[in-house]
Amino acid sequence: MTVIAVDRDRVGLALTIVSEFDAPAERVWQVWADPRQLERWWGPPGYPATVVDHDLTNGGRVTYYMTGPDGEKLHGWWRIISVSPPSSLEFEEGCGPPNEDLPPTTAQVRLVETPEMTTMTIITRFASIAEMEQLLGMGKGEGTKLALGQIDAILATTTGS
Amino acid sequence: MVVDRGDGADELIDRVFRALADRTRRDVLRRAMNGTLSVSGLARLYPMSTTAVQKHVAVLEGAGLVHLTRRGRQQLVQTEIDTIAKAQSLLAEFERLWRGRLERMGDVLAEPLRGDGS
Numbered sequence: 312m313t314v315i316a317v318d319r320d321r322v323g324l325a326l327t328i329v330s331e332f333d334a335p336a337e338r339v340w341q342v343w344a345d346p347r348q349l350e351r352w353w354g355p356p357g358y359p360a361t362v363v364d365h366d367l368t369n370g371g372r373v374t375y376y377m378t379g380p381d382g383e384k385l386h387g388w389w390r391i392i393s394v395s396p397p398s399s400l401e402f403e404e405g406c407g408p409p410n411e412d413l414p415p416t417t418a419q420v421r422l423v424e425t426p427e428m429t430t431m432t433i434i435t436r437f438a439s440i441a442e443m444e445q446l447l448g449m450g451k452g453e454g455t456k457l458a459l460g461q462i463d464a465i466l467a468t469t470t471g472s
Numbered sequence: 473m474v475v476d477r478g479d480g481a482d483e484l485i486d487r488v489f490r491a492l493a494d495r496t497r498r499d500v501l502r503r504a505m506n507g508t509l510s511v512s513g514l515a516r517l518y519p520m521s522t523t524a525v526q527k528h529v530a531v532l533e534g535a536g537l538v539h540l541t542r543r544g545r546q547q548l549v550q551t552e553i554d555t556i557a558k559a560q561s562l563l564a565e566f567e568r569l570w571r572g573r574l575e576r577m578g579d580v581l582a583e584p585l586r587g588d589g590s
Contacts, residue, residue, distance in 0.1 A: 339577075435566065437566075
C-alpha cells in the first residue's frame with residue numbers, strides 16, 4: 312500500500328486521500344464488503360472494531376462499535392447512499408443518533424483497477440468541526456488549542472484551497 | 473506557477489501577508505488569538521494613539537484575520553484564525569487515522585485469502 316496523494320480542504324472541511332494497492336479491485340473491495348476484514352482495519356490501535364450490522368446495499372446500514380482500552384464502547388454507523396461493487400461506495404457516517412438538522416458527514420470510495428494495481432480514492436466531507444471532534448472521539452471542548460507556531464503552517468497552505 | 477482563480481483568493485493572500493508584515497499587527501494578532509481584547513485596551517499597550525491602533529486593526533480585519541464586534545462602548549477584536557487552525561489540525565488527525573487504516577488494509581490484503589469465506 313502506498314499513499315500517493317492527500318488533500319486537506321480546511322475551508323470546505325474535506326479530506327481526500329489516494330492510495331495504491333498491489334491487488335485487483337475485486338480483492339481490495341473485499342476489505343469493505345466483508346465485515347470480518349473491515350473489522351481488522353477500521354479501528355485505530357487499541358480500539359478494535361466489531362461490526363454488528365453490515366448491509367452494503369443502497370439505503371442499507373452498517374453499524375459497529377469500537378472497544379477502548381478501558382472496555383468503553385464507541386458506537387458508529389454508516390448509511391449507504393450508493394454501492395457499485397467493486398468500484399464505488401458512498402455512505403453517510405456518524406456516531407450517536409443522526410442529527411437530521413445538519414448535513415451529514417459523507418465518505419466516497421472509488422476503486423480504479425489498472426493491470427498493475429488498484430487505486431483507491433477516499434473523499435470524506437465533514438458536516439462540521441463539532442462532528443469531526445465527535446468522530447475522533449475527542450469529546451466536547453477537548454479540541455486543539457491554537458499554538459502561535461501554527462500560523463506559519465496556515466500561511467504556507469493558504470494557496471492550497 | 474501563478475494561478476488566477478478569478479475569485480479574489482490571490483488578493484486575499486496578498487492582504488494576509490501585508491497585514492502580517494508589521495510587528496505591531498503581528499503582536500495584536502497574537503494577543504487576539506489568546507483571547508478577546510478591546511481596541512482601547514490594546515491602545516494602552518503600545519506607544520501610539522488609539523486611532524493608530526484602530527488603523528492596524530482595520531488592516532488585520534481587511535485580511536480576514538480578525539473581526540470587530542461592539543459590546544457597549546467597547547470595540548472588541550476577535551480572531552478568525554482559530555476556526556481555520558482547528559479545521560487544519562482536525563484534518564491532520566483524520567489523515568493520520570486514514571493512513572493507519574490504509575496500512576492495516578494493506579496488511580489484510582498481503583495475507584493469503586482464507587478458504588472459509590467469512
